[in-house]
Amino acid sequence: MISPMLLISVLVSCEEKKEDEVTVEAYVPPQELELPSLDGIDVNTAFTEAITLVGKVQLNPAWKGNREALSYKRPSCPDIYVGMTDDIEIPTNGVIWNDFCNTGTGLEFSGYTAWVGTLEQSGDIESPEGNIINGTRQMSGQALVRVSGENIYEFKGTGQDALYRVQAPNYDRWTYSATINGTIQGSQANGEDAGFRSDMYIYATGGDANTLEARGNVFWKQHRIQNRFDSAAMDILLVDPASAGPDDCALEPKGWIGIRDENSFWYDLVFMPMDAEDDAGYEDEDRSQCDGCGTLYLRGNETQAYGEICPDFSSIWTETLIDLPQAEDFVFTFQQAQNPEQ
């Protein structure tokens, strides 16, 4: 005899199965991803421009903006601080302004900025040994400086950079690295529309061999690449074809770069793998060939709807790709901040 409990259980199961049953009428096939139109967009150039702009994601704008803002300092506005506190992040031996004030001339300081720079410089640029510059900078802050409603300097987050450069007659060799975790913008920082929010790390070499490594994300507050793309994300290594070694691919970089349009579509262009072991996602050899072209992914799906994407990065290697700081840019002392009129 079947137990009543078991019978009830079976009936309930059947009922549940009936409810879950998918009928032919109710089936809705997965919708095909509607590809955004890129009419009027030069996709190749857009990727190239993204790399050019990423070269500007460095500490210089924040350092310059802070220094320029403090050139308008008045006694006690803003106040320069020393001492130790757990409330704000201060680089070791850093100088700090911290205030919420009006200079009386229309300039408003609010928040804080802490900074420290180190510099070693030796040698003569005209000598065979050359001139050597070794500088570092660190900043942290949550600062906004405005005049008449215009935002002249805004820095929120942390940043650091380092330059090592050797210059001698007919010789120039430098390495520069920067990490920005935060927002930098303002007319005295990076100009009217070049403000950004970023967690980007860049490492560049130049002089005798140009390379650029970039890893992270950047969102431009106002600037749009080809009036369309507001962000870039990447993990990429580019080598100047003019300085590529025999084992380097001069036609295309390694890694990937993504640009995002304002409708939140990411266009990810994947090139050769970063290193020999890092070959996941390259199921066939065609995708990892040194052919100057990348594989385009849209929302994670490979697409060839926009044709071959083969950006020419050879044009990025100009002297303005990285705004190299000069030796004096690493020096901003307590006295200079406190007494800008000197």
Added chain:
Amino acid sequence: MSIPFLYFLISCGEKESDSATLPPEDTSEEINNYEPSFEVEPSNENNEAFDESPQQVLNIQHAGIWNLSPAAGPYNSMYGELNIQELINGYTVVPYCDFTFGVTGYVAENICDTCDFGFSIDFFVLEPEPPDEETEEIIIPEEFPQAEDISECFSPELPHHQETRTLAYSFADEMLYFNYYNTDIWVPWYPAVFLNDTLEVFYQEEVGFFGAGDD
């Protein structure tokens, strides 16, 4: 093998087939933050100047007399002292920092363009003079911190004991300039007045003070 374990294996297999090097499928985060990420509080209603004041201040004073020789110049050496004093909230009875450098220098050839003479100067911390036997010893309450070593003073970029720095003087600016760590970048350092083969150095600042820390 249980079904959950099988499912786990399948899941892991699917994960492994994902491309590790490819970017995330889509963050699709709408970012419309074009405003400053840090807002300024409005000023007071009358739009008068507003200014937050530090809760604590540190009075910094570096002062000393430096003797130049030979008399009437051109000078090729100097000696003197530089007293470093820091007072928390102007409290003079117990300075937070109170040290004296002895300074000796020899003429420096490389000086700034606007300077008239300069020295390569050795800074060495002098031992504090022992108190007179007749002087009553001041017992310092714990709530008044005191720097035990010159490295604990808060004046930025003080010389270390036995450090050598190049400073040069400009008559026109009445200023000593510092060859910033021998980088050939000259920055204004100490106001100083030249009088009868001496330089009277006097630098004073009042700055906000966060505190001396827990230690």
